Structure formats: C-alpha cells, structure tokens
Amino acid sequence: MKMTEKHLQTGDALPPYNGRLRLFAMRFCPYAGRCVLVLNAKNIPYDVVYINLTKKPEWIFNFSPKGAVPALEYQKGKALFDSNVINTYLDEEYPEYPLQATDxxxxxxxxxxxxxxxxxxxxxxxxxxxxxxxxxxxxxxxxxxxxxxxxxxxxxxxxxxxxxxxxxxxxxxxxxxxxxxxxxxxxxxxxxxxxxxxxxxxxxxxxxxxxxxxxxxLPPDIYAKFTDSFVTGSGGLRASEALSTKPL
Structure with missing residues (x-):
C-alpha cells in the first residue's frame, strides 16, 4: 500500500502515521527497492512514503540522519535506516517466512x-x-x-x-x-x-x-528514461512522468 502517489518534497507535510510499518523510499532507488522486495516477499503490511531526494522534506531527517532512503518507521517517530540493517531486522522480527539461510x-x-x-x-x-x-x-x-x-x-x-x-x-x-x-x-x-x-x-x-x-x-526503457534525465541535465524526471506507462 502506498500513502503517497507523488514524491514529497521540501514544504510538504508528513502524512499521518496509522500504526503500520512505514517505509520512506524513492521509486527509482535500488536500495529502497531491496526493502520493498523483502516486505512484499514476507507479506508484511506496510505503507510507503516517497521522498524527493533533490528537494528533501524537512522531516525526513527525523527518520534518517543524512536524509537518505530507505528508512523504516517501525514505531511512531522511531526508525531504522540502511537497506541491509532494515532487511535483517524484518527477517528476524517477522520470522514466519525466513529469507536468510539457516546455516x-x-x-x-x-x-x-x-x-x-x-x-x-x-x-x-x-x-x-x-x-x-x-x-x-x-x-x-x-x-x-x-x-x-x-x-x-x-x-x-x-x-x-x-x-x-x-x-x-x-x-x-x-x-x-x-x-x-x-x-x-x-x-x-x-x-x-x-x-x-x-x-x-x-x-x-x-x-x-x-x-x-x-x-x-519496471521495464528497462523506464529506467533508461529516468537516468537520462539526470545525464542530460534536464533537472531530473518526475516519477509521475517516468511512470506514465505503468501506474505506481
């Protein structure tokens, strides 16, 4: 489930916390993608809040010291950051479907x-x-x-x-x-x-x-379109534009 369809930026309000795990991510970030995959694979209920990493909302620093994603809010106002740390926590906190090798x-x-x-x-x-x-x-x-x-x-x-x-x-x-x-x-x-x-x-x-x-x-052409927007100096492609052929 996604709480925001757009990438929130400076000046945007933090969506209200509803008690579920909440992942702060960026749609094209592969490190955040790692956490999305693990949450999906383990069938853990969660929400996603997308972050604009070039115009970061002020409150993201309350969850991640450097304002980086992913960050996982596991209790209201309390979060973990770093994809490997988050995924290890998820696998051990929700052991019903283990993803790490037992040996x-x-x-x-x-x-x-x-x-x-x-x-x-x-x-x-x-x-x-x-x-x-x-x-x-x-x-x-x-x-x-x-x-x-x-x-x-x-x-x-x-x-x-x-x-x-x-x-x-x-x-x-x-x-x-x-x-x-x-x-x-x-x-x-x-x-x-x-x-x-x-x-x-x-x-x-x-x-x-x-x-x-x-x-x-996402298909290769979507990733290529997104990365090209940075290489060409066009100021970055908005996620909504890059994903126009595939809904969030």
Missing part, C-alpha cells in the same frame, strides 16, 4: 556474494549516472563481476542463489540486476549477451516471475 556458513557465503557484487554496482552507477567519467576498465569490471555471479549460480545448481526458493541474497541483488537491462539502451558494452550469460539470464527470468518482484517491476 551460518551459507549466510556468510551469501554475504560474500553481495560484497563481491559491489564492484559491479560501482561500474553500473558510473555507466548510468556519470558516463563522462566512464573508463575502459568499467565494462571489464562490470562483466567480471557478473561472470563471478554466474559461476556462483552454476556452482550452487539451484534456481535461485538461496535455493529452490528466492531468499535474502536474491532480493538484495535483484534491484540492480533489474536496472542493468537498461544499460545496453545507452551503452552496448554493458549488454548481457545470451551466449555469455545463459545461466544468469535464466536466473533473472525466474526472478521476474516472483510475486514480490512483479508487483514492483
């Missing part, structure tokens, strides 16, 4: 998968939001990281990294994998060719079928 070694291995993936994320952000800073090494870093992820999928031999059902590690990586599909629209060096990524692309198709993912999925 300590596998949990550690999952954390290493996420850690290794950070190099891919860095290359993605450069390609998407700072193309003028793109170096010849960035596509190589991007593909080496994805090859490592594909090898991990092949080694585990399950439909998802977590197993035959998706888990925390999958929902942590997915918001970025979803956005990677938009990169070839602006730079073919970042294309995920099927001849090189058959296992990874099969995994991505499996992720797209999950209810937690389908309810929040």
């Amino acid at each position: 300590p070694l596998r949990r550690a291995q999952d954390q290493l998968v996420v850690e290794n993936f950070n190099t891919v994320i860095t290359a993605y952000f450069t390609a998407a939001y700072n193309p003028q800073g793109l170096q010849p090494s960035h596509p190589e870093i991007f593909h080496k990281g994805l090859e490592l992820l594909q090898k991990e999928l092949e080694t585990r031999g399950t439909e998802f990294l977590h197993g035959e059902e998706a888990g925390m590690v999958d929902y942590t990586l997915w918001p970025f994998l979803e956005r990677f599909e938009a990169l070839p629209l602006g730079n073919a060096e970042f294309a995920l060719d099927k001849s090189n990524y058959e296992t990874l692309l099969t995994y991505m198709e499996s992720m797209k079928q999950l209810p937690a993912v389908t309810s929040n999925y």
Whole structure:
C-alpha cells in the first residue's frame, strides 16, 4: 500500500502515521527497492512514503540522519535506516517466512556474494549516472563481476542463489540486476549477451516471475528514461512522468 502517489518534497507535510510499518523510499532507488522486495516477499503490511531526494522534506531527517532512503518507521517517530540493517531486522522480527539461510556458513557465503557484487554496482552507477567519467576498465569490471555471479549460480545448481526458493541474497541483488537491462539502451558494452550469460539470464527470468518482484517491476526503457534525465541535465524526471506507462 502506498500513502503517497507523488514524491514529497521540501514544504510538504508528513502524512499521518496509522500504526503500520512505514517505509520512506524513492521509486527509482535500488536500495529502497531491496526493502520493498523483502516486505512484499514476507507479506508484511506496510505503507510507503516517497521522498524527493533533490528537494528533501524537512522531516525526513527525523527518520534518517543524512536524509537518505530507505528508512523504516517501525514505531511512531522511531526508525531504522540502511537497506541491509532494515532487511535483517524484518527477517528476524517477522520470522514466519525466513529469507536468510539457516546455516551460518551459507549466510556468510551469501554475504560474500553481495560484497563481491559491489564492484559491479560501482561500474553500473558510473555507466548510468556519470558516463563522462566512464573508463575502459568499467565494462571489464562490470562483466567480471557478473561472470563471478554466474559461476556462483552454476556452482550452487539451484534456481535461485538461496535455493529452490528466492531468499535474502536474491532480493538484495535483484534491484540492480533489474536496472542493468537498461544499460545496453545507452551503452552496448554493458549488454548481457545470451551466449555469455545463459545461466544468469535464466536466473533473472525466474526472478521476474516472483510475486514480490512483479508487483514492483519496471521495464528497462523506464529506467533508461529516468537516468537520462539526470545525464542530460534536464533537472531530473518526475516519477509521475517516468511512470506514465505503468501506474505506481
């Protein structure tokens, strides 16, 4: 459930708190997307308040010291921030459908998968939001990281990294994998060719079928349109415009 259809900004009032978990997010933020996926996967009732990150409402700093998203209001006026912190809390506070591996070694291995993936994320952000800073090494870093992820999928031999059902590690990586599909629209060096990524692309198709993912999925052209608005210096694209082909 979403409390606001627009991204609230400076001067806008904080919507009243109704007692449910409340996630402060930005529709195109992959880190906030991680929390949305976990909340959806665990079927936890919650509300979303979207934040304009270029014109932040004054009250967001009461929930997140730096005004960053995501932030989760778990009691009135009390919040957690950082996607990994929030998702670990959600998985332990609402244990009915656990998303983390029960085996300590596998949990550690999952954390290493996420850690290794950070190099891919860095290359993605450069390609998407700072193309003028793109170096010849960035596509190589991007593909080496994805090859490592594909090898991990092949080694585990399950439909998802977590197993035959998706888990925390999958929902942590997915918001970025979803956005990677938009990169070839602006730079073919970042294309995920099927001849090189058959296992990874099969995994991505499996992720797209999950209810937690389908309810929040956006097609590549929407992400490309949004990021291009920043690259071209057009002042940022309003979420309502970017989402004109898919309702919130």
